[in-house]
Amino acid sequence: MEIEISRVHYPVTTLGPGNRIGIWLQGCSIHCKGCISMDTWQFGINKIALAELEKVLKLWLPQCDGITISGGEPFDQEAQLIELLNFLKPYNKSILLYSGYPFALLKDKNIVRNKLIDVLISEPYDHLEAQTKRLLGSDNQKVHFITDLGEIDFKTYLEQPFPKKLDVQITEDIVWMAGIPLNGMSEIDEVSKNDKVTISHSQAVIKNK
Template sequence: MSTAINLSRIHFPVTTLGPGRRIGIWFQGCSIRCAGCISMDTWVHGRGTTTIDQVVEAISPWLSTADGITISGGEPFDQREALFQLLKLIRARTDTDILVFTGYTWTKISDVLASSPSLIDAIVTGPFEIDEKQTLALRGSDNQELHFLTPLGRTRFECYDRSINERDRSFDVMFGDNGDLWLAGIPARGDFRRLQTILESAGSTLRISEDTRFPSL
């Protein structure tokens, strides 16, 4: 029997979370729940239940043309067994790079990563900190760290070991079957609320997934 996994969404192509046209896989459920998170809709556990085999089947048509795979959430390491089983199946089907985002610090997951070498090429670790600056590429706050775990990871992601620029402010727009709209990317502080203000001033209504208990900086 295939292992169960809870996912928020899958999308292709994603161009804002790593180099090239990428397959994006967002896990559902997060125990870290960073203050000011832009993806509160991915916090609740138990939604979006499917199986690893079904996920692999869903992404298989894209594997031959995808430049890479990005896994985020939610929190992938809250479903550690499912995450690594999924990674093994993906590795068996493609040699493209795999990038993972996690809110856990490097010290909390480095031993786990060492026990499964080569499944992840690069990883961004650490919780989003709303009071930290946001000056580094591929990171929502400067406390987060970009690690290269394989030679391929260094080759593909060393170009992100730098300060942020205007091109990093792009978003991918995704539409759900029920009319929901998602933006994939790493926004600047307050981007979602500015978009909400602009649309509402034009007579539209927009509900955002940002944690609004804390002001965006």
């Protein structure tokens, strides 16, 4: 089975407690206005064998504190996501999953009912909403503790103040960031312009009407 992947990184320190494996799936059909990850919208640009992804993850799983899966939209690759979660679950590391779909559409999915994840953050990003809560791009998004492990790992963490922190990796002319920046990318973009640096997404797609 193949899975569409944007990137995989370790350690990620801004998307949950501890040093986590970050997995970003490629492809999203939701296209929230103001999304900071437009580069993950396009489907069909980076397919890899799930077995190859698992080989990479096996190197990091023994020492990581958990796994955070985002996108893109993970539920747009539901069959592949189930296979990936079945591989990850025996390691007993907390798994946080982001989805832009409403919880009403996700609560009866096998992934939720069978507790293949520990924490789910649901609802589409809304650029007009306030942003005051840790791990949330906008306050309309909801955190759901699916398992006891998820609540143990995340409850206290989520009660802490919103940190001004991002993971940043720079390679040649590409800057890769992980985390939830305050006010999306607007503040970062303005500061960059003051330094005569223009930031743009590596891809941009227009949602089909």
